Amino acid sequence: MIGAGTIGSAIIRGVLDAGLGWSVVATGRKASTLRRIRRLGARVAESNRAAVEEADIAVLAVKPHQLPGVVEEIRGAAWGKVVVSVAAAVPLSWLAERLPGAHLVRAMPNINVVSRTSFTALAAEGVPRRARRLVEALFGALGVYEWVDERHMDALTALSGSGPAFLAEVLDALTLGGVAAGLPRELARKAALYTMLGTARTLLGNGMHPAELRDAVTTPAGTTIKGIMAIQALGAKKALIDAVLEATRRAAELRGAVEAPRA
């Protein structure tokens, strides 16, 4: 793990919790990052290059602007290795130019790797089957994955990469709604969390369209329709559609900056 920050640490924890029997070697810069790596049960490597040299699969989890320095460091060591970049907005072509000979995979997981319930989008071109299997073993242990065309990565960065933040906002709003209606805060929080989890599980299980589920629980002149009317009137649904669109635009903007010719 090159860069044990927010997502890197979450992946380390998920991998070690999954019982794959893998050992993890990781890097960071600050003393606090190195302490966190050890606390998670991983080993600290001497350098990014040393970590990649001894790894079967290297995950690059630094910020996009930190990636140029990191790829420069690991260039020779990455030859013939499986290298997964989780950096938003950094295209496979950019990585391929700088890491020749590496089997490159671009991944967009989300923070739910920590509870091994991430939705992870994967993109690669011309990567051998063995390398794909290794990447699938990693992200399969951390939730569900889907191989996608790389052109969908900006939208998925928004929908599923940033999605936990959007849903956290929805959860916070529902919890506050419960508090406004007189519920103790902890009870409101628990009710909101399990309702979101259960709704996702029900929809995954029965394959229903969300609108079908909504209609099934909306009694004419009942309580639910009053809530739905408030959602419609205040444009809450449109706001969530726009959240995904705005985040997608930002991902494209960042990609543009990464792809811009170097001075």
Ligand SMILES: NC(=O)c1ccc[n+]([C@@H]2O[C@H](COP(=O)([O-])OP(=O)(O)OC[C@H]3O[C@@H](n4cnc5c(N)ncnc54)[C@H](OP(=O)(O)O)[C@@H]3O)[C@@H](O)[C@H]2O)c1
């Ligand atoms: N956060 C998410 O939910 C999420 C989801 C999907 C994808 N991503 C992608 O994951 C990447 C990391 O995001 P993040 O939120 O985890 O950022 P972060 O918390 O800032 O983590 C980046 C880590 O990289 C380390 N680092 C920076 N330069 C390094 C270097 N030269 N050598 C070794 N380690 C280095 C930093 O260590 P120090 O702190 O010690 O400097 C830090 O621990 C981004 O590209 C982002 O697009 C994030």
